[in-house]
Amino acid sequence: MSAAIKRIDIEAAINDLKNRTLAALPCDMSRLVYLASIRDYNTAQYYHAGLAARFTEEVASSALAACHREIFDNVTASSLEELLNQITIFAPSAGTSIDRFVVAWSKLEPYRITIPDEVDSLVAELFFANVKTALAILSGSTVDGSQQCA
């Protein structure tokens, strides 16, 4: 497949993904978690059966990676207040209460594996710091910087 054709296909796949799958999710935080969840942790490849059926697996994986990076950029560019709002919207959509969500995320820190591949380490560090702070706001309890929440 020539590079130009592949690029056009990837653009089409990105638009398809945004219009069909990602538009149904309530916020960028939901989309970020979703895209991280369809990535194989062993190979860093993304799998989306519907998208792969409409395009090719290679094109689908590239489109998913591109969307993942774009959404991560949006989330890290947002203010702490916007991030807090997004987490507040995302938690109930994940089928759990805010309290249980905050406890689980504070303890297990699953947000650390939601970042795309080849992210600048400084951007990742800022994202983790902001999520940790947002969780502390939601928990309403003290989280000392030197210890984990029990």
Added chain:
Amino acid sequence: MELWFFIAISVAFLLLLAVWTTRNAVANVHFRGVESSQSVLADFHITLPPVAVAKRVFAREDWEFILKYGRPELERLFLYERKNVAYSWLRRTRSGVGTLMRLRRAMLRVNMHSTLGLDLAVFLNYAVFVVFCRILELGIWWRGPFFVQTMAGYTTQFTQSLSSLCCAVLAALNNEQRSRVQAQWAATR
């Protein structure tokens, strides 16, 4: 004694005046013809921190949001986390600029043409950058990154300008000159 004091003050004033008048000399070197300076610098294993990170880290917006809660423990956590990111940014920026200055010296050794005015501007602005980095480090430690926003803006501007200057020079080199720069650069690492 008083004479030396006044001489020192005069020299400091003249230096500041020189930096002020040459502050745009580095920034005015425009980078044309290559899509991204980062891709050019990547050939020399130089990665600079993203500008967007500095804007976010040093912005007061998040701090003012945290203050609304009136919870000292939350303020402490936020300051602790944000300061760590600010220190990381500062380390990366200092390291990146130091590497860019070494690259510029490597290019000069390969007989890159430069003007005395530009060399002086780069030197003076770099000297101010080094001082500002020290002040930034102290400021971040003492009050947090939000109170040194202007200084962080200057260091970011200088970093971007120096990066653009190096990339503009590299883009203007022919293949033979570029190979010599890369060889000179490899020898200095």
